[in-house]
Amino acid sequence: MERFFGFKEHGTSIGRESIAGLTxxxxxxxxxxxxxxxxxxxxxxxxxVFTATALAAAIGTLIMGLLANYPIALAPGMGLNAFFxxxxxxxxxxxxxxxxxxxxxxxxxxxxITLLNIREMIIxxxxxxxxxxxxxxxxxxxxxxxxxxxxxxxxxxxxxxxLGNMTAPTTLLAVFGIVVxxxxxxxxxxxxxxxxxxxxxxxxxxxxxxxxxxxxxxxxQSLAPTFGQAFIFDWSTVEIWTLVxxxxxxxxxxxxxxxxxxxxxxxQAGFVKDNKLPRAGKAxxxxxxxxxxxxxxxxxxxxxxxxxxxxxxAGGRTGFTSVVTAGLFLVxxxxxxxxxxxTEQVTAPALIVVGILMASSIRLIxxxxxxxxxxxxxxxxxxxxxYSIATGIAIGxxxxxxxxxxxxxxxxxxxxxxxxFVVFVLYFIFSPK
Numbered sequence: 001m002e003r004f005f006g007f008k009e010h011g012t013s014i015g016r017e018s019i020a021g022l023t024x025x026x027x028x029x030x031x032x033x034x035x036x037x038x039x040x041x042x043x044x045x046x047x048x049v050f051t052a053t054a055l056a057a058a059i060g061t062l063i064m065g066l067l068a069n070y071p072i073a074l075a076p077g078m079g080l081n082a083f084f085x086x087x088x089x090x091x092x093x094x095x096x097x098x099x100x101x102x103x104x105x106x107x108x109x110x111x112x113i114t115l116l117n118i119r120e121m122i123i124x125x126x127x128x129x130x131x132x133x134x135x136x137x138x139x140x141x142x143x144x145x146x147x148x149x150x151x152x153x154x155x156x157x158x159x160x161x162x163l164g165n166m167t168a169p170t171t172l173l174a175v176f177g178i179v180v181x182x183x184x185x186x187x188x189x190x191x192x193x194x195x196x197x198x199x200x201x202x203x204x205x206x207x208x209x210x211x212x213x214x215x216x217x218x219x220x221q222s223l224a225p226t227f228g229q230a231f232i233f234d235w236s237t238v239e240i241w242t243l244v245x246x247x248x249x250x251x252x253x254x255x256x257x258x259x260x261x262x263x264x265x266x267x268q269a270g271f272v273k274d275n276k277l278p279r280a281g282k283a284x285x286x287x288x289x290x291x292x293x294x295x296x297x298x299x300x301x302x303x304x305x306x307x308x309x310x311x312x313x314a315g316g317r318t319g320f321t322s323v324v325t326a327g328l329f330l331v332x333x334x335x336x337x338x339x340x341x342x343t344e345q346v347t348a349p350a351l352i353v354v355g356i357l358m359a360s361s362i363r364l365i366x367x368x369x370x371x372x373x374x375x376x377x378x379x380x381x382x383x384x385x386x387y388s389i390a391t392g393i394a395i396g397x398x399x400x401x402x403x404x405x406x407x408x409x410x411x412x413x414x415x416x417x418x419x420x421f422v423v424f425v426l427y428f429i430f431s432p433k
Contacts, residue, residue: 001320005069010317017071020316021324024073026191027307030350031057032332033197033342035076038145039300042089042096047221050336052298055223058329060290060302065322068282071311072265073325074290077303078354079138080253082145083389084300088246091388098238099246100230100295106250107292107301114284122255125414129365130396133376134253136362137383137392143355144384150174150348170345173209176200177349185353190310193350200349201341210341218337226298245427248420249390254301258287261304269312306357371403394424 007013035053040046053076060074088099113122147153151171156162164171181196189195204210262283266272277283287304294302311321365376379396383389401421404413 005318005320007318007320012315012317014320016315017318017320018324020071020311020314020321022328023190023314024071024305024308024311024316024321024325025328026194027310028073028075028194028305029191029332030194030197030347031075031078031305032329032335033339034078034347034350035081035299036339037342037344037347038081038085039096042085042099044096044298045225046339047336048223048225048227048298050339051221051223051333052226052294054329054333055297056290056294056299056302058326059293060286061322061329062326063289064283064286064304065319065326067286067319068279069319070262070266070271070279070283071269071316071318071321072262072283072308073305073311073322074287074302075305075329076294076299077254077301077305078351079142079358079389080250080301080303081299082138082142083249083253086145087388087390092242092246094242094246095233095237097229097233098243099300100226100298101233102243102246103250103301104230104292104295106247106254107288107290107295109247109251110255110288110291111285114281114288117281122416125416126252127372127400127417129372129376130379130393130400132361132364133379133396134389134393136359136365137380138253138389139355139358139360140380141355141383141387141389141392142358143352146348146351146355149344149351150178151345169207169209170343173200173204173207174345174348176203177346178352181349181353190314193353196349196353197342197346200346204343204346205341209345210343213337213340215337217334220333221336223297228296229298230295241427244423245390245394248423249393250301252393253389254287254291254303258284258304261306261308262287265304265306265308265312268309269317371407371409374403375399394427397421397424398428 002008032050032053036046036050039049057073057075064070064072064074084099084103088094088102089096144153151164151168151174153161154164177196177200180199181193184192184196201210205212262277262280266277271278290302311325362380365372367373375396378399379392382395383392386392397417397420401413401417404410
């Protein structure tokens with residue numbers, strides 16, 4: 001095993017790798033409950049989603065560790081699960097089975113472009129500013145969902161949204177959770193989001209705002225309600241342009257989120273040499289395979305997690321770190337009874353904090369260039385205001401060629417951007433909404 005993972009070569013040991021794997025798991029364990037909470041809003045069975053989330057994370061992380069030998073963990077991605085639930089299923093009225101099919105197809109396409117080694121061409125085709133804007137917009141969208149679940153932001157006929165009842169007990173619980181989580185994150189606690197949720201649950205139980213669970217450990221929840229449902233639906237109810245835009249958005253966000261996360265964590269671990277990431281193809285293949293497997297199991301897009309950096313900081317340098325993390329996700333399968341105590345007020349702080357982290361990419365946009373600022377701003381602002389990640393991306397991709405051509409920079413636009421321009425225009429024309 002030491003020879004397989006190269007412990008001596010990377011200056012590490014089984015003990016250090018095990019601690020790193022545990023650290024990574026604690027940093028991202030919140031996804032088990034948050035993903036279940038988000039996807040269950042579509043009508044999916046919560047128990048099955050919990051099991052699918054844990055299995056997708058375990059399988060994806062195990063493949064990453066064994067195939068690419070990277071200390072990087074995978075799980076259903078934040079932002080993509082919100083897009084799945086609120087933009088596709090609830091927003092567009094698409095059945096969740098169809099949405100799962102879209103996730104599966106995006107994973108298959110990802111596998112193909114990875115095997116054909118054309119990922120660099122796609123990365124270079126889409127301007128960095130739109131990538132940054134998409135990340136920041138998703139962050140605002142997730143934070144908005146969190147504020148809404150917390151009761152801090154509510155609907156209003158006159159102003160669309162307004163401040164909620166800040167004296168409501170459940171809202172106060174969410175505010176408490178936000179404050180605690182922020183303090184933990186500022187103080188640099190590994191797994192601050194997860195611990196914030198635990199403390200919020202304890203507070204909710206003490207004040208009678210959350211019902212006590214019947215048990216802590218239980219049997220593994222059945223996967224039957226979601227397993228294979230990605231291939232069981234009525235095709236006559238599917239709008240082709242809607243399906244195309246769903247697949248493209250899943251592919252776009254997952255592709256660049258994964259590439260960015262892989263590079264960031266690998267660079268932290270000292271793997272990047274001459275601006276090149278060794279074994280990048282294997283890492284991307286692990287991610288794309290996990291996405292398709294996750295869709296079959298019954299969850300949204302599975303992707304690499306930036307929380308893996310906490311494990312790297314703890315000394316993780318090989319895929320054994322990922323193997324340990326994967327094993328802990330399997331153990332987590334037996335803790336589904338805790339879903340009863342993870343209410344919207346408990347997950348809201350996690351959504352808001354993750355949104356803050358994702359929105360940080362907005363600083364990388366060249367705001368002094370108006371031809372860049374326009375599509376970037378519209379991408380960012382449209383996502384929370386239209387309650388749709390896809391709409392934000394579509395608007396940005398439509399305006400980018402327009403502003404660049406008007407600026408006399410048509411030669412700087414990659415041909416693929418014109419293709420996407422047409423696709424998104426057609427989407428708005430033929431969209432059922």
